Amino acid sequence: MHLSLVNLCNWRSYADVKFSFKPPTARRPLVLIGAMNGHGKTSFLIALYLGLFGRFGLRHVEGFGGFTEDDMPHYRAAIARFRRSSATPDEPTSIELVFSPTKDEADSEHEIHVIRRWFFTVDGKPRQGEAFETVELHIDGKPQRLATGLDAAHDRLERILFPAHFMPAFFFDGEQAQRLIMNSGEQGIKRSVEVMFGTKVVDELHDQIKQYLAVAHNRLGGKRNVSNQQRALNQKLDERERLDKDITDLSRQVQILEQKKADLESEQRILRERLARLGGEGRTNLESLHAEVQRAEREKLAAESALTERAKTLGLSLAVSRLAPAITNRLHAEQTRETWEHLREGTRAKSEEVLRVALPEPPETDDLLGHLSDTVRAKVRARFLRALEQIYIPPPKNCAPEYLLGHAKGEMRERLLATLDTVHRQTSSDIRARARRLKLAREEFEDLSGRRARLTNLPQELSELSTKLTDVGAQISEYSRQLGSLEREIISKRASLKDLNADIGRLQEVLAALGPEQKRIAVAERVYRSLDALSQELRPITLRRLQDFVTRHFVAIADKRYRGGEIEFPRGGAPVLKRYGQPDQLIEMMSGFERRSFGVAFSLALAEISKRRIPLVIDTPLGNADTEYRPRLLKAVTAVDLDQIIILTHDAEVTGPLFEQIESQVQQTFLVQYDRNRSESVVTEGAFFNGVGR
Amino acid sequence: MKPPPCFDEPETRRKIEDICAQNSIDVKLLMELCEVIQSYSGSGRKEGVMSDITGCIDTFLDRSSEKR
Numbered sequence: 191m192h193l194s195l196v197n198l199c200n201w202r203s204y205a206d207v208k209f210s211f212k213p214p215t216a217r218r219p220l221v222l223i224g225a226m227n228g229h230g231k232t233s234f235l236i237a238l239y240l241g242l243f244g245r246f247g248l249r250h251v252e253g254f255g256g257f258t259e260d261d262m263p264h265y266r267a268a269i270a271r272f273r274r275s276s277a278t279p280d281e282p283t284s285i286e287l288v289f290s291p292t293k294d295e296a297d298s299e300h301e302i303h304v305i306r307r308w309f310f311t312v313d314g315k316p317r318q319g320e321a322f323e324t325v326e327l328h329i330d331g332k333p334q335r336l337a338t339g340l341d342a343a344h345d346r347l348e349r350i351l352f353p354a355h356f357m358p359a360f361f362f363d364g365e366q367a368q369r370l371i372m373n374s375g376e377q378g379i380k381r382s383v384e385v386m387f388g389t390k391v392v393d394e395l396h397d398q399i400k401q402y403l404a405v406a407h408n409r410l411g412g413k414r415n416v417s418n419q420q421r422a423l424n425q426k427l428d429e430r431e432r433l434d435k436d437i438t439d440l441s442r443q444v445q446i447l448e449q450k451k452a453d454l455e456s457e458q459r460i461l462r463e464r465l466a467r468l469g470g471e472g473r474t475n476l477e478s479l480h481a482e483v484q485r486a487e488r489e490k491l492a493a494e495s496a497l498t499e500r501a502k503t504l505g506l507s508l509a510v511s512r513l514a515p516a517i518t519n520r521l522h523a524e525q526t527r528e529t530w531e532h533l534r535e536g537t538r539a540k541s542e543e544v545l546r547v548a549l550p551e552p553p554e555t556d557d558l559l560g561h562l563s564d565t566v567r568a569k570v571r572a573r574f575l576r577a578l579e580q581i582y583i584p585p586p587k588n589c590a591p592e593y594l595l596g597h598a599k600g601e602m603r604e605r606l607l608a609t610l611d612t613v614h615r616q617t618s619s620d621i622r623a624r625a626r627r628l629k630l631a632r633e634e635f636e637d638l639s640g641r642r643a644r645l646t647n648l649p650q651e652l653s654e655l656s657t658k659l660t661d662v663g664a665q666i667s668e669y670s671r672q673l674g675s676l677e678r679e680i681i682s683k684r685a686s687l688k689d690l691n692a693d694i695g696r697l698q699e700v701l702a703a704l705g706p707e708q709k710r711i712a713v714a715e716r717v718y719r720s721l722d723a724l725s726q727e728l729r730p731i732t733l734r735r736l737q738d739f740v741t742r743h744f745v746a747i748a749d750k751r752y753r754g755g756e757i758e759f760p761r762g763g764a765p766v767l768k769r770y771g772q773p774d775q776l777i778e779m780m781s782g783f784e785r786r787s788f789g790v791a792f793s794l795a796l797a798e799i800s801k802r803r804i805p806l807v808i809d810t811p812l813g814n815a816d817t818e819y820r821p822r823l824l825k826a827v828t829a830v831d832l833d834q835i836i837i838l839t840h841d842a843e844v845t846g847p848l849f850e851q852i853e854s855q856v857q858q859t860f861l862v863q864y865d866r867n868r869s870e871s872v873v874t875e876g877a878f879f880n881g882v883g884r
Numbered sequence: 885m886k887p888p889p890c891f892d893e894p895e896t897r898r899k900i901e902d903i904c905a906q907n908s909i910d911v912k913l914l915m916e917l918c919e920v921i922q923s924y925s926g927s928g929r930k931e932g933v934m935s936d937i938t939g940c941i942d943t944f945l946d947r948s949s950e951k952r
Binding site: 349387388389391392394395398399402405695709710713714716717719720721723724727728731732735799800 | 887888889890891893895896899900903904906907908909913914917918921922933934937938941942944945
């Protein structure tokens with residue numbers, strides 16, 4: 191599957207643009223969209239979130255993490271902010287997205303075409319109620335009837351593509367990849383994987399078959415049946431209904447408790463982190479820190495004084511240095527004039543010698559012009575003299591018209607020029623050095639003062655933290671105990687249910703001989719038992735596969751020292767990295783790049799597990815990553831078996847050798863540039879940054 | 885409609901086959917039933933689900949009687 195069209199109208203800096211993507215090939219799955227910061231990369235990414243899932247996509251946008259889907263006023267306000275400010279009121283803001291099957295999947299995938307529009311009043315405010323937003327969904331070119339409007343479109347899209355809250359696994363900001371884990375929560379991730387892997391469908395089918403059986407039994411006359419077998423069956427069916435209800439209630443309680451426990455564990459981690467930091471401070475000797483603060487304060491005062499003194503003593507120099515360029519230019523111009531005047535005077539002085547060569551005297555010795563009369567020779571002589579004068583007229587362009595600084599001539603002028611140059615350079619570099627010293631001194635002083643203040647309040651803060659941590663730990667233990675008890679109860683009830691199902695199956699098979707409807711019920715009973723077993727057994731396999739895939743991608747991207755490690759998603763806990771002979775490491779406590787590696791690895795793993803071949807869209811995948819991390823990440827992203835990978839990048843990211851590394855896989859490029867005259871982002875297909883790409 | 889990935893993946897596919905065999909049904913029936921669920925999901929209408937499930941079960945009964 192690939193993204194074949196993105197059409198944005200009145201969307202942030204985009205007035206009305208179309209990104210038409212060519213069908214990718216196995217050898218060329220990459221699309222590069224180049225844009226400088228602020229020219230439209232993130233707007234493109236946000237358009238995917240909101241265009242596909244509307245208000246269900248907003249919380250994945252940076253700054254809207256706490257948004258809840260029912261908060262319509264905030265949603266309207268957010269869309270109003272994303273709307274292009276110069277849009278005319280009668281034009282809606284709209285996002286049109288088309289996902290098309292690739293050549294090999296024409297039979298199994300559908301073309302999904304979504305058009306979402308938001309409407310505004312004449313004074314530019316979001317319209318109220320249902321008039322605010324519309325959505326059109328076309329599948330394989332056919333418009334879909336959406337009985338419950340936006341919500342129906344949402345459910346349908348979740349089914350065809352992926353759950354809305356899992357969107358950042360496919361469309362994400364490379365620098366924020368780790369936020370995926372924080373935002374979705376461990377339980378949410380596991381559930382989403384079940385949806386993507388299909389085990390959720392198994393659960394839904396389980397519920398539907400249960401309903402089917404209830405309807406089928408009712409159709410046969412329910413409990414009014416006469417046969418003993420039927421009566422016995424009905425009793426067991428009632429019993430099963432009660433057991434089912436108990437198990438559902440218990441499972442719901444487990445889910446609530448698990449969520450509460452996960453929240454507490456997250457709080458516990460934050461508290462531990464704070465405590466560890468304070469513990470580090472606590473080991474520092476308060477007296478030595480105090481001395482350091484005093485030293486830093488002295489240094490700050492000294493630096494301030496040095497800067498002020500220099501500024502005073504260099505008052506004249508500073509003034510000169512500000513005028514220096516003008517004075518220097520003037521001196522150079524006067525130097526040119528002096529040179530010009532010397533040359534002109536020299537020529538004048540030599541004019542008699544030149545004339546003697548041109549018109550030799552007496553005339554009898556002049557072979558060429560000796561025959562001329564004296565009057566004519568005098569005229570020729572005067573003409574020569576005028577011609578010699580013309581050699582130096584006009585003066586050179588950069589020549590001063592007069593001497594304003596005539597007191598400084600020759601060598602004195604040279605010395606003055608050299609002095610001016612030295613003063614100008616030394617003054618500015620000296621002032622810069624002193625200002626830098628002051629900045630560093632101030633920073634050090636503020637840092638040390640802050641540490642001293644924290645350390646002074648440490649005993650009280652430490653005690654508060656310890657108490658809180660103890661309370662949280664006790665609550666977690668209590669929740670764990672309750673969870674254990676609930677889970678034991680569920681296991682016991684499931685065992686009873688299994689026996690009951692076997693009894694029901696046997697009775698039903700006997701009854702099946704009576705007629706076709708009973709035969710259907712017997713088969714439905716067998717399906718029901720199969721689904722019951724499947725929903726129990728597929729879940730751990732799904733989780734194990736997820737761990738394997740995430741591990742494989744993570745160790746390929748992250749630092750070498752993590753090779754040989756394994757990622758685990760422990761029940762009721764956050765993801766951890768396990769390594770032989772090393773303590774377990776919580777992913778969320780690792781460095782920023784390792785967390786980012788995990789986020790990217792998770793997306794790639796999900797893409798593989800789901801086998802959905804959803805296009806991957808990554809905004810700024812490399813960001814400010816170091817030179818070793820960059821090629822590893824790019825290799826991992828481009829090596830994954832996906833139909834299409836769209837990379838949004840700025841001019842200092844996927845360029846130079848990194849661009850060359852992937853160039854052979856690039857199918858298409860776009861360059862987005864913000865046109866200040868038109869106040870909009872303009873898209874050029876086939877272009878990329880100057881000197882790079884095609 | 886494409887069946888869920890768990891029907892394609894070897895390990896889960898084996899598990900599904902074992903459980904189906906233990907309960908005397910075939911994997912095809914489960915896949916067809918999953919397709920029914922997928923096709924109704926998000927449509928806002930559920931009235932055809934029961935008859936479609938009956939259709940899948942009848943096809944299975946025909947299929948199994950043919951085998952016998």
